[in-house]
Amino acid sequence: MKEWRLLETDFNDAFTNMAIDEAVNTLHDETKKPTVRFYGWKPSAISIGYFQGVREEVDLERCKELDVDVVRRITGGGAVFHDAELTYSFVCSEKSGVVSKNILDSYKKICNSVVLGLRTLKIDSSFVPINDIISNGQKISGNAQTRRNGNVLQHGTVLMGVDVEKMFSLLLVPDEKMRGKMIEDIKQRVTSVELQLGKKVSFDRVSSAMKKGFEENFEIRLVTGKLTSEEKILAEKIKLERFSNESWTFRR
Numbered sequence: 001m002k003e004w005r006l007l008e009t010d011f012n013d014a015f016t017n018m019a020i021d022e023a024v025n026t027l028h029d030e031t032k033k034p035t036v037r038f039y040g041w042k043p044s045a046i047s048i049g050y051f052q053g054v055r056e057e058v059d060l061e062r063c064k065e066l067d068v069d070v071v072r073r074i075t076g077g078g079a080v081f082h083d084a085e086l087t088y089s090f091v092c093s094e095k096s097g098v099v100s101k102n103i104l105d106s107y108k109k110i111c112n113s114v115v116l117g118l119r120t121l122k123i124d125s126s127f128v129p130i131n132d133i134i135s136n137g138q139k140i141s142g143n144a145q146t147r148r149n150g151n152v153l154q155h156g157t158v159l160m161g162v163d164v165e166k167m168f169s170l171l172l173v174p175d176e177k178m179r180g181k182m183i184e185d186i187k188q189r190v191t192s193v194e195l196q197l198g199k200k201v202s203f204d205r206v207s208s209a210m211k212k213g214f215e216e217n218f219e220i221r222l223v224t225g226k227l228t229s230e231e232k233i234l235a236e237k238i239k240l241e242r243f244s245n246e247s248w249t250f251r252r
Helices: 016-028 060-065 103-120 166-170 175-188 194-198 205-218 229-243
Strands: 002-012 035-041 047-049 067-070 080-082 083-092 127-129 132-135 137-147 151-159 220-224
Touching: 002 016, 002 205, 016 035, 016 047, 016 067, 016 083, 016 151, 016 229, 035 194, 035 205, 060 067, 060 166, 080 166, 083 103, 083 205, 103 127, 103 132, 103 137, 103 151, 103 205, 166 175, 205 220
Parallel strands: 002 035, 002 220, 047 067
Antiparallel strands: 035 083, 047 080, 083 151, 127 132, 132 137, 137 151
């Protein structure tokens, strides 16, 4: 059975989390084993898509007041509130053949790991194109992918809990009258591990379930590893020069 590297990097600030993913992707090549990483966010954070404008999307004063990080992703999509969740990232070489060159097929393949992981937690779910996972008709996981340096980098969230009111207090809504309706709409469309099971589940329990999901899906064994010294150095450099740098955050 093939062995892949598993990185369990615990809880970090948003800038560190983004920098680690970028460093792992940058230093990966076809000679290396795919890497799966599980992590959390401390403090909570808002990540905005690469093409979004921070000042148009985020209430910066409110984020500062509540000690919430704001970071720009290298992947597209909308603003995401990272709070009670497990986040995963997956990196492999495009030449490895581990996932299809077809974007939709690769999303489906990688996301199936999350579906199988949720099944371990006794939660039924399914992949919905292009990049969501739903349970009982509600979104429980959002995912984003980019292809750079000849590699596939996908990261996604597994919602463990949902605080919609807090999320909307951090995001700018064009029409305040619509805020209440939007909050109710999100509550109808989004769910979590806690809501599906009727109880809270620990981060470690969800992490263990996702590990089993990736192993079953790809028929591999995940072996716990550590960031290399080269990855650590590059991650710190990327963090300082990009993700924690205002010129990157406010570039649009």
